[in-house]
Amino acid sequence: MVSSLKIGSVMGIPIKLHVTFLLILPFIAFAFATSPPPLGFSNVPDIWIRIGLSLIGAILLFACVLIHELAHSYIAVHNGIKIGGITLFLFGGVSEMEDIPRNPAVEMFMAFVGPATSMVLGVIFAAIYFLVPGMKSDPYTGTMVALLAYMNIALAIFNILPAFPMDGGRVLRGFLAKRMPYIKATRIAVSVGKLFAYILALLGILTWPTGLWFIVIALFIYMAAGEEERSTTTSMTLEGIKVKDIMTTDVHTLDVGTTVAQAIDTMFRLKHLGYPVVEAGKMVGIVTLNDVSRVPVEARATTPVRDIMTRNVITLKPDDDAFTALQKLSTNKIGRLVVMDGGQMAGIVSRTDMLKALELYEVARAGVTSPNA
Numbered sequence: 001m002v003s004s005l006k007i008g009s010v011m012g013i014p015i016k017l018h019v020t021f022l023l024i025l026p027f028i029a030f031a032f033a034t035s036p037p038p039l040g041f042s043n044v045p046d047i048w049i050r051i052g053l054s055l056i057g058a059i060l061l062f063a064c065v066l067i068h069e070l071a072h073s074y075i076a077v078h079n080g081i082k083i084g085g086i087t088l089f090l091f092g093g094v095s096e097m098e099d100i101p102r103n104p105a106v107e108m109f110m111a112f113v114g115p116a117t118s119m120v121l122g123v124i125f126a127a128i129y130f131l132v133p134g135m136k137s138d139p140y141t142g143t144m145v146a147l148l149a150y151m152n153i154a155l156a157i158f159n160i161l162p163a164f165p166m167d168g169g170r171v172l173r174g175f176l177a178k179r180m181p182y183i184k185a186t187r188i189a190v191s192v193g194k195l196f197a198y199i200l201a202l203l204g205i206l207t208w209p210t211g212l213w214f215i216v217i218a219l220f221i222y223m224a225a226g227e228e229e230r231s232t233t234t235s236m237t238l239e240g241i242k243v244k245d246i247m248t249t250d251v252h253t254l255d256v257g258t259t260v261a262q263a264i265d266t267m268f269r270l271k272h273l274g275y276p277v278v279e280a281g282k283m284v285g286i287v288t289l290n291d292v293s294r295v296p297v298e299a300r301a302t303t304p305v306r307d308i309m310t311r312n313v314i315t316l317k318p319d320d321d322a323f324t325a326l327q328k329l330s331t332n333k334i335g336r337l338v339v340m341d342g343g344q345m346a347g348i349v350s351r352t353d354m355l356k357a358l359e360l361y362e363v364a365r366a367g368v369t370s371p372n373a
Contacts (some may be wrong), residue, residue, distance in 0.1 A: 004087055013073055015066065018089035028061065029054040037139065038129075038146030044139060057144055061151050062088050064121055068155065069093040071117040072167075075110040076101070084331065102182065108174030111167040115156040122152030163221055164193030165228040186232045193225035235323050237361050243325050244318035246357040247339050247347035253278045254287060256306040260295045263287055263305050274336045276345060277309045283345050285309035286338065315340045316349065322357060325349050 004016040032040045032054035041057075044050040066088060072095045073083045084096035101107040126149040129135050135142045160168040169189050176185035197218040204214030252270055254263055256279045267273055267289060274288040287309040295303050314332055316325055316339045325337055329351055336350040 006085075010070060010086075011074065011077065013070075013077075013083050014085035016085055016087045018087050021062070021088045025055075025058050025062075028058040032057045032147065037143045039150060040147070041139075041143055049140075053140060053144065057147055060144070060148060062093075064118065064148065064152050065093045065155070067121065068114045068118050068159075069095045071113045072110055075106075075113050079103075079106050079110070104174040104177040104185075106174075107177070108171050111170035111174065112160075114167050115160040118152045118156035118159065122149050122156060125149035125152060161196065162189070162192050163196035163225075164189040165224050166193070166221070169193045169225075183233065183236055186229055190225045190229045194222055197222040197225070234326065234358065237358055238322040238326065241322040241357065241361060242318065243316050243320045243322055243339055243349055244347070246322055246325075246353050247318070247349045248353060249347045251276060251345060251348045253283075253345075254305055255279070256284060256304060256309075258305050260292045260300040260303045260305060260308065264292050264300065267292075272350075274350070276313075276338055276348070277305055278345075279306075283313065283338065283340075285311045286313050286336075288335065313338055317341065318346055322354070326354050329354065 004018045006014050006016050008015050029051070033050050034040060034042055036042050041050045041053045044053060066086065069086045073086060076083055076095065076097055079101065081097055081101055086093055086095050101110060125145050129142065129145045129149055135145060159166050160171070162168045162172040164170065164173060164186075169192065172192065173185050173189035176188055179185075200214050200221070201218035204211035204216075204218060207214065252266070252272070252275060254266065254275045254277050256277055258266075258277075263275070266275065274286060276283045277285040277287055285306070287305045291305075291308045291310065292300070295308060314328060314334065314337055316328070316337050318339055318341050328337055329335070329349075336348055338345060339347040339349060
């Protein structure tokens with residue numbers, strides 16, 4: 001099931017809407033429709049105009065969140081960090097960086113520019129509200145401008161709090177990373193973020209039921225902080241490791257004419273769940289256990305793998321970073337990647353290969369020697 005829908009691109013960066021964005025949009029619109037000015041439109045007598053203004057306000061709020069994320073992405077791209085996309089979801093937006101900035105100054109600036117952009121937007125909307133004649137008394141435009149001013153300033157303040165992995169937490173990590181190892185800086189920033197989550201959750205309990213959203217946000221911060229710590233640890237463990245160092249070079253392939261029944265037999269014998277498919281010595285696809293399992297039992301003896309294989313194969317190069325391989329496996333939710341070298345198949349990297357590499361390199365870099373060595 002596709003959880004995100006691409007709606008366009010900005011600066012070559014795909015912009016996507018997550019399904020949770022569509023779920024939260026009506027709730028935000030409802031909050032605007034039932035709140036008094038300048039934070040809502042409850043004073044608008046016509047209910048349809050009120051609903052329309054509230055929906056427009058919710059959409060404009062997420063547009064401001066998108067600008068916030070584009071500011072992050074612009075700095076990232078300017079510093080050679082590739083952005084896989086920007087996704088708007090339940091809690092706002094997220095820029096999908098394909099690498100972690102290792103330069104603390106770059107990370108600090110990249111993190112800071114998002115809240116700074118939101119604050120600038122808030123100040124601009126506030127200036128329009130207070131300085132343009134007649135704006136304060138306009139129940140439609142004036143309220144909309146005031147609402148966007150408040151929301152952008154609140155977004156800036158909330159994001160600059162040192163609750164990792166929010167922007168302020170990344171600024172904190174960048175600051176600490178100038179003075180200590182990157183992993184240690186990450187763990188301290190994560191601990192601060194989790195402490196903030198505990199405080200937010202407690203606040204939610206004390207203000208129940210109106211504090212429900214505090215609890216939800218606290219859970220999000222806590223889980224995101226833990227995931228960021230694991231990702232950073234993995235990245236640092238695999239630093240300097242290339243795909244050629246961990247790939248399997250003895251790759252068993254299947255011919256395009258191989259039947260599904262024969263492919264399943266090969267999987268049983270060799271204990272691998274995915275195989276490149278070749279035709280005339282050239283790779284033309286890949287077939288996995290998921291592919292063969294969808295073929296009815298009675299048709300497996302006569303169905304060739306060419307009819308069910310995946311033709312758009314995601315590949316790597318031998319000199320790609322091992323962490324790049326892990327990211328591609330996770331992002332595309334697949335179990336293996338084919339390694340190509342000059343048009344020729346050089347090997348294959350599976351999730352199992354990645355897990356073994358992580359175990360071995362964690363031990364090696366911790367200076368632990370196996371008792372059987």
